[in-house]
Amino acid sequence: MAIESLRVLCTAMDTAAIDTWRRIEFGRLPGRRFDEASVTDNLLFTLQNQVPGLLTYQSNQVQERNSGADWEWWIGDDQAGWVCLRIQAKRVYEDNTYRMLKHPGAGEDAFQYDTLLKGCDPDQARYAFHVFYNGWPEGTFEEGTYWAPPAQWNACPGLSSYKDCKHAEPRHYGCAIISSYDVKKLSDGDIVGPTAARFRVQKYLSAALPWSYAFGFPPWDPKREEQRWHPRLNRGDWVDRIHGTLDVLTRRGGARGARDASGHLGEIPVDRDQRTFELPPYIEAMRRSTPGRFEPASEDEAPAAPQTVIVERKPKRTRKR
Ligand SMILES: [Zn+2]
Incomplete structure (x- = not known):
């Protein structure tokens, strides 16, 4: 099975982000609790239910416990090749920091984000990202808004x-995406400071975007009735477009660079040969099985993260002669 429409995915991601915001905002009330892992499960379950053709697998039997990833996306098809994202999720705390960014890494790695970065390689179209789960009451930072000034707003192509x-x-920004390189730069830069200053939300939000933007920047002028994903694009080479967007986010200007390039993200030069053409055994095994709980048949089939999402391009219809 393959995904029908990227537009449906982006819309579902936006809705899920607002739901996440509400859950976290609500979780701040006295006597309420907030569980990070259950938010991840809930998010991916919601996407699976709302997006036709999206494939999601959960597994407890994770091979690289040390990948630092909470979930992995594999995007593409066998002809165009595959692009991979490894994601580490971090929630906001009541002191308005992502204080668990201080989580130590595996083995020699100083931090968990170092471990995540080590397992990825942009030259092989494997990208590391953080997704921040945000939510706080309106007026927390400034009267009349949910936004957290002085954080920079990068979500507007205009x-x-x-x-x-x-x-x-x-x-x-209930689910805000940011390159893990930027997370490292911002965190290591303030390494001697107190936690409250080092991990404060505004610093990271300035380099982040709503998570759906990684899969499709909105058009510059919505009044011209441009769609986020033109129907023609869903059949065309959207793997190039996503690959280009992820590359800009990772090493060609980050969130601001992607915002400024939003009009021509489809034409960002990418090296298709760098993508994966031979999928890891666990992805192949997942594609042969039904979405849901995944039991690896061998050690080889153990996934790299507890959750795996496969976004496979619908095959182009070939005309019969
Ligand atoms: Zn705007």
Whole structure:
């Protein structure tokens, strides 16, 4: 099975981000608790239910416990090749920090983000990202808004502020994506500072975007009725477009670079040969089985993360002669 429409995925991701915001905001009330792992499970379950053709697998039998990844996306098809994202999720705490970024790494690695980065390689179209789970009451940082000034608002391709932007609203940052290179740079840069300053949310939000943007930046001018994913694009080479976007986010200007290049993300030069053409055994095994709980048949088939999502391009219809 293969995904029908990227637009459906982006819409579902936006809805899930706002749900996550509500859950975390609610979790701040006295007597409430917030469970990070259950949010991840819930998010991916929601996407699986709402997006036709999306394949999601959960496994307790993870081979590289040390990959530092909470979930993995594999995006592409056998002809175009596959692009991989490894994601580490971190929630916001009541002191408005992502303080668990201090989590130590595996073996010699100083931090968990070092371990995550080590397992990825942009030259092989394998990218490391963090997704921050955010949520706080309106007015927490500034009267009348959910946004957290002075964090920079990168979600507007038209360069409007968070107050005027019609492309996204602050709660779309309920699931905010940021290159793990930027996470490392921002965290290591303040390494001697107190935790409250080192991991404060505004610093990271300035380099982050709503997570759906990684799969499709909104068009510059929505009034011209441009769609986020033109129907033609869903049949065309969207693997190139996503690959290009991830590459810009990772090493060609980050969130700001992607915002500024949003009009031509489809034409970012990418090296298709760098993608994966021979999938790891666990992905092949998953593609042969039904989405849901995945039991590896051998050590070889143990996945790299507890959750795996496969976004496979629908095959182009070939005309019969
Ligand atoms: Zn806007």
